[in-house]
Amino acid sequence: MRATYKHDHPLCKRGKSHAQSPPLHIHFQQSETFSVVGGSIGTTTTYSAIDTIHTPPDTTTTGAATKPHEIAPWVPHSFWPDPNASQDTTILVWAHPNPDDMDEKMDRLFFQNLLMYVSDVAEGKEKLSVLQVMLTQHVSATALVWFPRAWFLGPLRWWIPYQFQALCALMARCAGMKPLIEKYMSENEWEEVQERMNNRGGGKVKAKKA
CATH class of the missing domain: 2.60.120 (Jelly Rolls)
Structure with a gap:
């Protein structure tokens, strides 16, 4: 990118x-x-x-x-x-690495969706949804780090945020949200996502509508 x-x-x-x-x-x-x-x-x-x-x-x-x-x-x-x-x-x-068969990865569509959504939020074009951000982030095998200098917390510095993120991602899915947002992808890009999901046996998924 x-x-x-x-x-x-x-x-x-x-x-x-x-x-x-x-x-x-x-x-x-x-x-x-x-x-x-x-x-x-x-x-x-x-x-x-x-x-x-x-x-x-x-x-x-x-x-x-x-x-x-x-x-x-x-x-x-x-x-x-x-x-x-x-x-x-x-x-x-x-x-x-970015192999085709890697689940929960950062790829071009991940960066594209997240950054364009955040930009729209900053410009007032979209309302910020913490659940949407946490869901998009969760499917990229990423975790926030809280209190980084608090060495005595050890791995809890990322483990607790990751559990919070997982809960938010679950709530987002229950609310009908999807990791990728259709308005930030071309038709061909969305078809690429559909094909990738089908190849993994996950069936078709629907992007979040604009």
């Missing part, structure tokens, strides 16, 4: 409070890797909540193949626009 942050946009000046900046979280199955094409991007990583600003020299080598920054599974992390950026920032971000 290619993402661009406009350095002079009011939301980007909010840094970690940007609408598309997720809370600290971990992924169970996949690495999340990014490369900074231009500008600068911030990350918060590990249970120590270390903030780092990344620029193209940090993640690429001029005249050679890119050297992206990989965030491995189980490493707490978050992304946010650099509020002090002096130019627009463009990054490439992807999750891997």
Whole structure:
């Protein structure tokens, strides 16, 4: 996925409070890797909540193949626009491995649905549904991290949020919500989802209507 942050946009000046900046979280199955094409991007990583600003020299080598920054599974992390950026920032971000037979994964449609929904919420086009966000996140094998520096809590820092997320996802399904939202996909993309579900023996599912 290619993402661009406009350095002079009011939301980007909010840094970690940007609408598309997720809370600290971990992924169970996949690495999340990014490369900074231009500008600068911030990350918060590990249970120590270390903030780092990344620029193209940090993640690429001029005249050679890119050297992206990989965030491995189980490493707490978050992304946010650099509020002090002096130019627009463009990054490439992807999750891997991404085999067709992997359940509960982050893929292009996951990023597309979640980010477009959050953007619409920030712009007042959609009402925020915590249940919808928790459901979409739950099917990507992701868990939030609460109180990261509270070392004495150990794995409870992600286990308790994950149980809360699972409950919210169950409530969302009972309310008729679906992980993917049809308005954020083309007809071909939705057919791709249908085919994937059928191949897994799950039968057809219906996307949430706009």
